[in-house]
Amino acid sequence: MHINYKLQDRFDLAIFIPMIVLVIFGLLAIYSSTYNHPTASGNFQKQLIFTVVAVIAFFITFSLPQQIFKSFAIPVFFMSLFFLLAVLVVGKTIYGAKSWFGVGGFGFQPSELAKLGTILMLAYWLTYKSRDINNLLDIGVALAIGFVPIMLIMLEPDMGTSIVFAIITISLIFWSGISLFGLFVVLSPSVVVFASLFGVYAFIAALLLIVAALFFFKRDLFNSVTVFIINLSAGFFFDYAFKILKPHQQKRIASFLDPSADPLGSGYNALQAKVAIGSGGFFGKGFLHGNQTQLRFIPEQWTDFIYCVIGEEFGFLGSVLVITLFLIIFLRLFKLSATAKDKFSVLIIIGVLTLLFSHFAINIGMNLGITPVIGLPLPFLSYGGSSLLINMVMLGIVMNIYRNRKLHT
């Protein structure tokens, strides 16, 4: 046990073990949903290779000197912006979105690298001593760091990933000690945008709420008017943006607002996913015995709907186990954010936590029918090499911070 203690001191098993178990669950579910499948039967072998590569990358990241990540921030961020631009020009179109580079039989998604780049860049920029996060200009720059990749990813278009970037950006600004008014400035446009989805009256009601809030904050006229104009234009900009959305994305939003409107489209997937999970019962139908999964009722189940394979074949026990493993990782990251010594490390951990949690919540919520169908993979389980690699590298960075937590800089 002594050795184990020493190992735990340098290597956080509370993160590593749940992560590995989740990856194994993912491999099982991918196997079940793709074996004998005419076009996807090779996916299990591919994912196995991805896993080996990702684990190696995890250990490399883990063993690097900690100081190096700060110097990575700028190059990784701009490199990922470059790739995001390039993919729009030369990328491969998969499922209606231009988000992939194809190299041989394998593809690479630059938006995954951009997740790492953006977290590093935001953490780096927000750590500068002279920053005052409650200054409108500094908020603006921080928002811009997040906004540029969001815009590029929206052009692909990949709505789910854009949402994740927005959440990361806002969380990191939030964690940097923004005041209530600052948070209001950052968040209110998204309230307006969301309200505008429900029509003109909701939009006007949201704007009235903003005005009421501005009276509550009792800021000077200039600030108040500026914030109001930002909100108003956000609403109109979104209305315009909604119109340029691809039909399948508009449909997804519409199907969230009225699930019965399109039973055979994205609503169909959501319904079939619920049937798969619900019919799993307490113990599940058994590995390779889920008829929803085996009859291929849910298209591309091995990506965004991997959780219903778990739900159907491993039942309530398996489903709760997977969620619990995620909970352990999240709570562990949460705890580490309090023990880390410098602000940069804290922001990195919070960034990784937000990233994994938003993926997790949106994906599980979609599978359980409590959030709209937004195409996002479930970290560590869904089929896909880029996402697995980047997720493992990010936990590698966190483990690196953990390893060096007692060193003073």
Added chain:
Amino acid sequence: MDDNYFGSYFRRRIIFVIIIGFFAISITQLFNMQILEQPSYSEKSDENSVKPIYQTAPRGVFFDRNHKVLVGNKPSFTLRITPSTYDKKLTPYIEAILGSSPGYINRILKQNESYSKFIPRRIAKDVSFKVIAWYEENASKLPGVDYIMETQRDYSFGIIGAHMFGYTKEIPMETYLHRKNEYDIGDDIGFGGIEKTYEDYLRGEKGIKYMLVDAKQKTIGRYKNGEEDQATVKGDDLILTIDKDAQSVAEEAFKDKRGAVVAIEPSTGEIIAFLSSPQYDLQDFAKVTTNEVWRELNNNPDKPMFNRASMSTFAPGSTFKMISAIAALEEGIIDTNYKVTCNGGFQFGDRFFKCLHVHGTVNVQTSIEKSCNTFYYNLVNKIGLDTWSKYAKKFGFGSKSRIDIPEEAAGIVPSTDYYNKVYGKNGWTKGFVISLGIGQGELNVTPLQLAQYAALFANSGKSARPHFLKGYTDTRINQYVEVKPQTYDIGISKKSFDIVRRAMYLVVNGAGTATNIRSDELQISGKTGTAQNPHGKEHSLFIGFAPFNNPKIAIAVLVENAGFGSTIAAPIARDVIKAFLIKGDKKENKSLAANTSTQEEQIAH
């Protein structure tokens, strides 16, 4: 580090609550779904393993007025591909066995790209048994490929009738989105002609067979022994007004010609023959239609897809002279004593309008019999444009006849308002009106309108809306339902009609322009015409009806670019009339002969 500022208690609480809160919601939802509602989800999941197999109903068959089959059905195999599970590497093998050109399958799949990839696409219809045998042997190596038995249109009954029958085709996306409740993707739907108008009668009701499938999609048996299955209901059979013999003679006569034939039963408006030539092969549409076939048909200079019988419009030439005659007689402008001297034309202002011959003294009857232009140049001038126009419209020109196929043109009958609109108030002269008298100028009519016009002369102003449907058998109640003709009377005196009808009789049986088709047996009356054609040689026209005293058939024949009316168009009209009136049955021949003898007595009076 300032702990207050950085990672304060408040911020940590928010994040913690979100994480734990979401965890709690998820577990609750999982508990709800997997424990509490598990039975209902299980049932839904079991339903998923019952696979409904939809069976298309055979379409209703077309019969002619004597219950001879015109369009039937035949069983056929259809090969399908479901893109979600299909392996593109199989394409060359399937193309080879189908004998289709390389790239064929890709084109079909591209054409249907907008549909969900989980819906099977028909790749080839009417495939041979050899292909099916090959498929059965290799089925396990052909994921995403299957075949179904369907009934298919059978056009092997001796006539083509492409333009009136129309064709069936897979339902297009736009139509499907409007009629989601009634159709599935890939269903056939009537396109054009009778197939379209009577789609709701013809399509019948789909049947459903419920099959049990295992987790590998393999069929393991019938669900509840087929108790829940629904049988297909065949579409209603249509009894058409068409006479197969007459139609067949018309098609034969037009084999190497362009033009149209429309024949109508005057008292009922029933269409006896309806032909637009050249035709296209409906069989091409019974298969899976590629864009190439479409392009070829659409680019053909003879325009085979164009329904000349009810859509082509042209100036009707001399066949229109009776309009002026009727108008002048009805309005009291002339009577049978009115005479004009034809010196070979008519001087109007500084223009000379020519006649083909020097006819000498001409009255209203000889003007029709000999087709004298001079008489009508004079007459239309006397009648006046708007009165003339009123009478042309009474006979159905310038508006659609509301025939029961969707393809129909209204044509143009000019009036003062029309010319003012097109040329401006002072932009046109009376000279425009003069040529209308002989059916030339800015006058546009269809062969269908001319046939209905002939029917109105045949029956002295009483007829019915032209139509194809005589009745149908309602397969749900297994009863024949007759369709009543919608009759009307254009309100012109019998006296005027008698004068003009007599003249039309003389065209064929006197010293007129179509004596070449004179037949004591048939007693045809009619009028020849030559339609000026700005793009080439004139069109040959004949309209007529028979027998004179008790007309059973009225007809219009248009032969494009064939010159003078009597030589080409009139003999075709005679042959079609003969095919309709003289059947193999000898009794009918006798009674017809008896009829004609009384006729001649009447004419002699």
